[in-house]
Amino acid sequence: MRVVVSGIGLISPHGDDNQAMFTALLRGESAVRQVFPELPKPAAAATAAFDESRWFSKLQLAGVDRVSQIAVAAADLALKDAGLGRVSRGEALGAEPERVGVFTGCGMGGATALDTAYQAGAAGGRVPPLTIPAFMPNAPAAHVAMRHGVKGPVLTYSVACASAAVAISEAAKAIRAGEIDVAIAGGSEALIVPGVVVAWQAMQTLATFAQGEAARCCRPFSADRSGFVLGEGAAFLVLESDAHAKARGARAHAVLAGTGLSCDATHLTKPDAPGQGRALRAALAQAGLQPADVGYCNAHGTATKIGDLVEAEALRTVWGPAIGGLRVSSTKALHGHLLGATGALEAAITVLALEQGRLPPNAHVTQSDPACGLNLVGAVGEAAPDLHAAMSNSFAFGGTNSVLLFTRV
Amino acid sequence: MSSLVEIQELIHKKYGLDPATLDPHASLREAGVDSLTLVEFLFTVEDHYGISVPEKYSDIDSVAALAAAVDELRAAQTTA
Numbered sequence: 265m266r267v268v269v270s271g272i273g274l275i276s277p278h279g280d281d282n283q284a285m286f287t288a289l290l291r292g293e294s295a296v297r298q299v300f301p302e303l304p305k306p307a308a309a310a311t312a313a314f315d316e317s318r319w320f321s322k323l324q325l326a327g328v329d330r331v332s333q334i335a336v337a338a339a340d341l342a343l344k345d346a347g348l349g350r351v352s353r354g355e356a357l358g359a360e361p362e363r364v365g366v367f368t369g370c371g372m373g374g375a376t377a378l379d380t381a382y383q384a385g386a387a388g389g390r391v392p393p394l395t396i397p398a399f400m401p402n403a404p405a406a407h408v409a410m411r412h413g414v415k416g417p418v419l420t421y422s423v424a425c426a427s428a429a430v431a432i433s434e435a436a437k438a439i440r441a442g443e444i445d446v447a448i449a450g451g452s453e454a455l456i457v458p459g460v461v462v463a464w465q466a467m468q469t470l471a472t473f474a475q476g477e478a479a480r481c482c483r484p485f486s487a488d489r490s491g492f493v494l495g496e497g498a499a500f501l502v503l504e505s506d507a508h509a510k511a512r513g514a515r516a517h518a519v520l521a522g523t524g525l526s527c528d529a530t531h532l533t534k535p536d537a538p539g540q541g542r543a544l545r546a547a548l549a550q551a552g553l554q555p556a557d558v559g560y561c562n563a564h565g566t567a568t569k570i571g572d573l574v575e576a577e578a579l580r581t582v583w584g585p586a587i588g589g590l591r592v593s594s595t596k597a598l599h600g601h602l603l604g605a606t607g608a609l610e611a612a613i614t615v616l617a618l619e620q621g622r623l624p625p626n627a628h629v630t631q632s633d634p635a636c637g638l639n640l641v642g643a644v645g646e647a648a649p650d651l652h653a654a655m656s657n658s659f660a661f662g663g664t665n666s667v668l669l670f671t672r673v
Numbered sequence: 674m675s676s677l678v679e680i681q682e683l684i685h686k687k688y689g690l691d692p693a694t695l696d697p698h699a700s701l702r703e704a705g706v707d708s709l710t711l712v713e714f715l716f717t718v719e720d721h722y723g724i725s726v727p728e729k730y731s732d733i734d735s736v737a738a739l740a741a742a743v744d745e746l747r748a749a750q751t752t753a
Contacts, residue, residue, distance in 0.1 A: 322689030326710040390720075393712040 267436045268516035268673065270509045271346025271502030272612045273450075275334040276485040277310035277495050277599045280341060289624040290645030294598050295492050300458050305465050308478035310495040310600030327394030328407060333497075335404035335452035336411050338498035339366070342448060343412065346502035347514055358504065358512055360447035365378050366405045367435035368420050369427025369451030371604030372460070373401035379457040380621040403499070404452040413668025416444050422604065425564070426660035427451050428499070428606025429668055433523035435503050445508050450500030450608035462495060469568055477536040481542045484565035484594035486629040487637050492566040495600020499608035503613070518615045521671040522551030522655065528663035535571055535659055540578035543665035544657075548582075550643045551669045553653055558669070560623055560654035562614045563638075564593020566601060575657065576636035593626035593641040593650065607658035611668050614656040616672050621649045676722070676747070677740035683717060684736060697737040713738075724749060 278285040284616030295310040312334060316325060319337045343349065348358050357364050376379055377398035381391045397403060402420035409418040417438065421431045428451025435449035440462040464470055473481035483489045509516050524546030528539030548555065564575055571592075577663075580587050602609050617623055626640040655669040681692035688706065695704060701711060711733075715726055722743060730742045 282716075322687065322752050323705050323710070326688065326713060393716070394711050396707070 265440050265504045266506035267439050267503055267520045268506050269501050269518050269520060269615050269670070270514045271342040271343055271348070272517060272602045272615060273338045273340065273342025274497065274553050274590060274609060274612055275314055275338045275497040276499065276609055277417065279313065280337070280593060281323060282345065282612070282616065285486050286613065286620070286624070289595055289598055289613065290622060292598065292644045294627065296479050296482065296600055298478040302403055303314040303462065306462045306473065306475070307465065308471065308473060308493045309461070309655050310493060311456050312497045322566045323409050326397045329372050329377045329403065329454070330408040331370065331452050331454040332404045332500040335368065337498045338449050338450065338452065339408040340411065340548040342450070342502050348502065357412060357414070357446060360524045361413050363416055363445040364414045365417040365435060365438055365444045365447045366386070366408045366414050366419070367431040367447055367449040368405035368408065369429070369604045369607060370401045370404055370420055370422060371424055371427050371453055372455045373481070374399040374403060375455035375457050375460050379459040379561050382459060392551055400519050404610070408448060414448065417537050420604040423664045424660035424662050425603055426658040426664045426666040427604035427665035428610065429656065429658035430525065430664065432501060432503070432608065432611055432668055433525060433666055436520050436523055439503055439505055445504060448500050449503055449529040450476045450498065451502060451605035452498035453605040454496045454556060455603070456494060456496050461494065469623070470494070471567060472600055476597060480628045481569050482597045483578070483628040483630065484563065484567040484597050484626060485638060485640055486632040489567040489569065489572060489633070490603040491568050492596055495602045495606070497599070497602050497609055498605055499612050501608065501611060509553045517619050518670040519673060520549040522553070522669035524550065524667040526665045527651045528665070530663060532663070533661050535574040536663065537574050537581060539576040539660055539663060541582050542666045544578060547655060547667040547669040551653070551671065553669070555583040556589060557603040558590060558653045558655055559648060559651040560614070560617055561590055562610045562617070562654070562656040563592050563594040564659045565596055567594065567596065572604040572633065574635055575659065580637060588639055590639060591623055591641050593623050593624055594636045597627040607656065607666060607668070610656045610658070614654050614668070615670055618651055618654045620646060620673055621651050623648050675740055676743045677737065680740050680743065681716065682737055683721060684714065685715060687714065694738065696737050697740070700734050701736070702734055718743060724750065
């Protein structure tokens with residue numbers, strides 16, 4: 265059974281319009297800026313501009329953290345893009361509510377709610393009574409389900425940086441298994457709060473930058489790379505079988521031809537090329553494709569010294585002599601690392617690249633790292649009219665690797 | 674002086690419930706203010722007036738009942 269992507273919705277650091285977001289990426293526009301000047305160490309992040317009043321009344325916002333707000337908005341936009349609407353309003357979801365699922369990746373949950381409660385509690389003040397339901401990591405999926413009356417499997421995957429990619433992969437499996445007809449699959453993350461930013465700084469994986477240079481500080485696959493920047497946002501895809509989409513007259517953006525999952529089982533945070541290679545091979549095998557068939561890879565590319573090197577090694581090993589034909593870019597340079605949501609945003613970008621035959625750039629490279637040996641897309645987007653298959657890599661702390669492989673309709 | 678108007682303003686500001694449409698005697702739960710949201714609003718009211726609303730008022734379910742309780746508590750505070 266072919267699973268297709270029939271809808272894309274996002275609340276991203278480059279806005280909530282799919283085409284505007286993609287065009288900004290093609291131009292190489294960075295959404296990264298300096299945040300929280302009060303912190304002792306300079307911090308950068310890519311935040312999403314979001315007007316919650318478009319989706320919520322003030323009363324509806326009680327106990328709803330930003331991570332759930334942007335999830336509801338992005339899922340709503342994905343359904344609209346798929347030509348679907350709200351079940352609760354009598355509009356079609358494209359299937360019986362029991363045959364629709366929500367598959368959501370989320371790394372942390374409601375960081376604002378938790379940060380507020382910690383600060384209030386530590387100061388002996390009042391802790392908001394809705395802190396727990398606001399914080400719990402499955403709240404985004406539950407809010408999406410309530411908004412649209414989805415009554416099938418409503419699940420949350422917390423697999424660090426691979427969360428959303430795993431959620432999309434599991435949604436595709438549920439469709440192939442005949443458990444559901446339509447899936448709303450993606451992820452949400454909103455943890456740009458001081459308490460979380462200082463914890464990430466302590467981890468020593470964030471890019472360093474001089475005053476005024478925040479926008480260009482994340483340089484994937486560049487010899488002088490120094491780490492990633494945090495991002496926030498939510499992205500969802502609507503998935504359904506090819507036959508189901510055709511029957512309701514829906515347009516498909518792309519085919520989700522293969523998914524690959526693996527675990528390194530070696531180290532909690534150190535990546536492992538053989539583990540990543542297993543996920544890459546699994547995706548190719550499921551899609552029935554050879555490495556040379558794939559023209560573009562939206563890399564995990566976190567711009568850490570070791571991360572980029574190991575990912576390049578995995579790609580070179582699996583692609584062998586075909587590696588020169590694989591164009592690679594990590595769009596994290598421009599939208600930051602959305603952690604639990606990043607796999608969904610990057611899947612959306614990969615689908616748009618495939619649909620439009622245009623490759624988003626690998627921005628901010630001063631000198632390409634020869635040790636990586638990849639054929640990187642340049643500093644601005646490039647045309648790729650013959651692109652037939654493209655993939656998105658997401659490799660997580662914890663060792664879980666996810667590869668999503670898309671083909672043209 | 675009754676605190677009703679002030680509480681109506683507080684609930685309007687926090688949750689967008691307009692006094693012109695929210696009957697002060699109507700059930701807040703039926704208006705969409707669930708029990709935990711009501712606890713959150715009670716915190717706002719307590720902070721606003723510098724009072725503490727005891728457990729015995731926990732079944733309050735309308736703006737009018739809340740205003741009456743606040744009046745009672747403030748009167749007790751003044752006479753104490």
